Amino acid sequence: MTIVILFLALSTSVVIRLIAAANVTARESAYESRAILAMERVAEQVKADPVGDNTCNACGARVFSTEIADDLTVDCVVTSDDSPLQGTLYDIELTVMSPGGQGIRAGRRALSAGCGGNAMKQQSNSMGVGTSSILLILVVVSLTMFASLALIQARSDAALTQKTAVSTRAYYDADTRAQAMLISLDDALKQGSAPDGIEGVTKQADGSYAFAVDSDDGHALNVVVSVASGRCEILSYRYENTQDWTEQSTGSLWQGG
Amino acid sequence: MSARFPADKRTDLRGAFLFALLAAFALLSLLVVIIGARSYQGINSTAEQAFLSRTGMSYLVGKVRGADATGQIEIRKEGELTVLTLGQELEGEKYLTYIYCDGAQVREYFAQADVAFSPDYGEKIFDASRLTFSLEGGLLQISIVDASGKTHAGAVYLHAAKEGGA
Numbered sequence: 513m514t515i516v517i518l519f520l521a522l523s524t525s526v527v528i529r530l531i532a533a534a535n536v537t538a539r540e541s542a543y544e545s546r547a548i549l550a551m552e553r554v555a556e557q558v559k560a561d562p563v564g565d566n567t568c569n570a571c572g573a574r575v576f577s578t579e580i581a582d583d584l585t586v587d588c589v590v591t592s593d594d595s596p597l598q599g600t601l602y603d604i605e606l607t608v609m610s611p612g613g614q615g616i617r618a619g620r621r622a623l624s625a626g627c628g629g630n631a632m633k634q635q636s637n638s639m640g641v642g643t644s645s646i647l648l649i650l651v652v653v654s655l656t657m658f659a660s661l662a663l664i665q666a667r668s669d670a671a672l673t674q675k676t677a678v679s680t681r682a683y684y685d686a687d688t689r690a691q692a693m694l695i696s697l698d699d700a701l702k703q704g705s706a707p708d709g710i711e712g713v714t715k716q717a718d719g720s721y722a723f724a725v726d727s728d729d730g731h732a733l734n735v736v737v738s739v740a741s742g743r744c745e746i747l748s749y750r751y752e753n754t755q756d757w758t759e760q761s762t763g764s765l766w767q768g769g
Numbered sequence: 770m771s772a773r774f775p776a777d778k779r780t781d782l783r784g785a786f787l788f789a790l791l792a793a794f795a796l797l798s799l800l801v802v803i804i805g806a807r808s809y810q811g812i813n814s815t816a817e818q819a820f821l822s823r824t825g826m827s828y829l830v831g832k833v834r835g836a837d838a839t840g841q842i843e844i845r846k847e848g849e850l851t852v853l854t855l856g857q858e859l860e861g862e863k864y865l866t867y868i869y870c871d872g873a874q875v876r877e878y879f880a881q882a883d884v885a886f887s888p889d890y891g892e893k894i895f896d897a898s899r900l901t902f903s904l905e906g907g908l909l910q911i912s913i914v915d916a917s918g919k920t921h922a923g924a925v926y927l928h929a930a931k932e933g934g935a
Contacts, residue, residue, distance in 0.1 A: 520794070524801055531808040538812040538819075545823035549923055552830070559926040560908035651798045655805055662809050669816050676823050683834070736838075748838035749928035751831070 516645055523652040530659035537666035541673045543584075547608040548677055550580040554588055555604055555684065562590060562602040583611050598698035598743060601691065679729045683751060686727035690735055690749070693723055697737065697744050707739055720747055730755045821913060822921045825875070825895040829868065829911055832877075833925045836866070842909070842930040844902045847886050853902050856882065867891065870900035875913070 558564070568574050574590040586608055593601040697707050708715045713723045716736065725733040736748040836842055836855035843854045847869070855866040863882040868875070869891065876891030899914035907930070913921045 520797065524797065527801055527805065531805055534812055535808050538815040542815045542819040542822075545819040549822045549826055549921065553922060553924045556924040556926040557908060560906055560924075648794050648798065651802070655801055658805055658809070662805075662812050665816065666812055669819060673819065673823055676827055679827075746929040750837055751834040753835075 516648070520648060520652070523656065527652070527655045527659045530656070530663050534659065534663040534666040537663065537670050541666065541670035543610055544670075544673045544677065546581070546584055547586075547610065548673070548680055550578075550584055550586050551606040551608060552680060553580070554578050554586045554606055558588060558590055558602070558604050562592070562600075562604075564590075584608065596695040596699055597702040599695060601695050679731075682727040682729040682731070683733075686725045686731070686733040686751070690723075690725045690733050693725065693735070694737070694744050694746075697721070697739070701739055701742055701744070726754070727751075818915070818919065821895065821897070821915050825897070825913060826911065826921055826923045828894060829875075829913075830923055830925050832866065832868065833909060833911075833927075836930075837925075837927050838929050840930070842904075842927060844904055847888070850888060851900075851902060852886065868894075868900075870897055872898060875900050 564574060564576070572591070574592075575588070577585050577587050579585045586606055588607075589605045591603045591605075593603065595601075693710070693712070696710055697713065700707050700710060707713050707721045710723075713721050716722055719740075720736050720738050722734070722736045724735070727733065730753060731751055732754045734748065734750045734752055735746065737744040738747050739745075832855060833842065833853075836857060838856075841856035843856075845852045845854055847867075850869045850871070852867050852869040855868070857864055857866070865880060865882050867878040867880070867886055867888075869878075869888060870876070871888060871891075873896065875894045875897045876888070877894050878886065878888065878891035880886070896916060897913050898916055898918070899912075901912045903910045904927075907927045909925045909927055911923045911925070913923075915921065
């Protein structure tokens with residue numbers, strides 16, 4: 513009997529721990545997804561208007577916070593670099609501090625992102641413990657499987673969130689390098705040098721200039737600029753997949769007739 | 770004086786004890802099932818929210834970033850639908866990708882630019898009750914409202930399309 517009760521207590525504890533772990537993983541993953549999306553949104557807004565209200569701190573940096581939701585605030589630091597001959601290069605640093613509550617660990621996300629042996633002897637009673645033990649074991653085993661599946665689902669969801677975070681960072685890394693290339697092109701134009709003298713920049717048949725910035729996730733940022741006005745005017749800024757598409761065989765498809 | 774109970778009373782007591790034990794098993798099992806089911810429901814609902822804000826929005830943002838070129842991104846009115854069109858040229862032919870919401874699902878329709886838009890043929894991307902776009906100063910704002918009424922907002926700064934026809 514003691515063994516049955518111990519088994520019940522232990523297995524219930526395991527199930528509850530599994531479910532709690534799944535719950536925390538799912539909540540963390542959901543929060544991280546929202547944090548990535550919020551940081552991306554603020555980054556794009558800053559890119560559209562990097563100067564904003566032009567209020568800078570003593571270090572010359574523009575520091576502000578954007579509240580996306582009650583539990584989600586993006587802290588942003590925008591620093592400007594005026595060293596390029598034409599234009600200004602902005603460095604955007606975004607941080608989200610998650611609250612400790614709601615089963616989510618506090619943290620910083622940044623983007624720059626048994627069976628009863630004794631009972632078996634009591635066979636005289638029609639309501640024997642053996643039957644209930646078997647029932648209990650079945651319930652506990654199925655609940656343990658159920659809780660394990662919930663945990664596996666939550667973990668795969670968290671893995672997808674991590675992949676999204678990695679690809680978002682890869683994009684912004686490529687974007688930063690592309691902006692640096694554009695500044696170099698502007699500087700070359702200002703100095704009267706040919707833009708195709710810069711490594712990686714090629715002249716197109718229509719007189720425009722193109723360059724590509726590879727990212728870590730199998731994409732490339734393909735940029736085409738026009739220099740007709742003496743400054744770079746972006747004609748195309750496409751983030752495209754560089755991996756080859758392989759055509760699947762249509763051999764087994766009905767071809768008609 | 771004997772402290773021992775008669776045999777039939779002992780049997781009654783044992784029966785009552787076993788019944789209580791079985792009742793406790795049943796109650797505890799039910800409790801664990803209820804806790805488990807509620808948590809599973811919560812995990813599923815959290816995962817659905819994460820899917821929209823992560824996979825759904827990332828997909829749309831990725832599509833827009835892949836089409837950021839002069840004159841290739843446009844917000845159109847097609848009947849009662851607000852449609853985001855993304856253009857691209859393939860072997861000299863212009864093609865358009867139409868992204869829209871039919872009130873239940875966000876759909877994508879890819880066709881040659883000179884072929885009329887047919888919302889019925891769009892491929893389902895994900896479930897949503899509303900999808901809105903706004904373009905101002907090169908900043909494309911995307912807002913997805915899910916079935917529960919929760920809004921997921923994203924933005925893409927268009928480097929090239931703002932200077933052209935968008």
